[in-house]
Amino acid sequence: MTAQQQHFVCVVCPIGCEIDVVHDGNRIISMEGSKCERSEEFVTQELVEPMRILTTTVRIEGARWAVVPVRTDKSVPRRLFPRIMRQLRGITLQAPINMLDVVVSDVLGTGADVIATRTMTRE
Numbered sequence: 274m275t276a277q278q279q280h281f282v283c284v285v286c287p288i289g290c291e292i293d294v295v296h297d298g299n300r301i302i303s304m305e306g307s308k309c310e311r312s313e314e315f316v317t318q319e320l321v322e323p324m325r326i327l328t329t330t331v332r333i334e335g336a337r338w339a340v341v342p343v344r345t346d347k348s349v350p351r352r353l354f355p356r357i358m359r360q361l362r363g364i365t366l367q368a369p370i371n372m373l374d375v376v377v378s379d380v381l382g383t384g385a386d387v388i389a390t391r392t393m394t395r396e
């Protein structure tokens with residue numbers, strides 16, 4: 274594969290370094306702009322399979338609000354976000370729900386659980 278140039282924003286820490294990378298598809302040839310070596314693992318993972326924490330909401334009944342915020346408890350492949358969102362749209366929880374309760378375990382076989390990030394009491 275011929276060399277390509279690509280721009281990344283490192284999400285490993287809050288600094289968010291902007292990194293210009295020359296790569297051949299899955300191997301870094303050179304990179305500029307990162308402030309530490311952790312970016313190398315991040316960029317390599319981005320080239321192979323971008324991974325992110327998914328945050329969204331799920332419907333809930335019997336609580337003060339109609340939805341409860343949730344997130345995956347670890348990064349999952351970003352390409353699976355639409356399928357995970359479809360699965361979560363089909364779920365309606367019943368209050369009460371506690372923060373960190375598992376809403377979906379091992380979502381789509383990723384090994385990640387979808388967990389509630391807020392406690393919702395029954396109203």
Ligand code: SF4
Nearest residue numbers: 283286289290309312
């Ligand atoms: S390159 Fe290092 S300092 Fe920059 S955002 Fe990534 S982890 Fe943080």
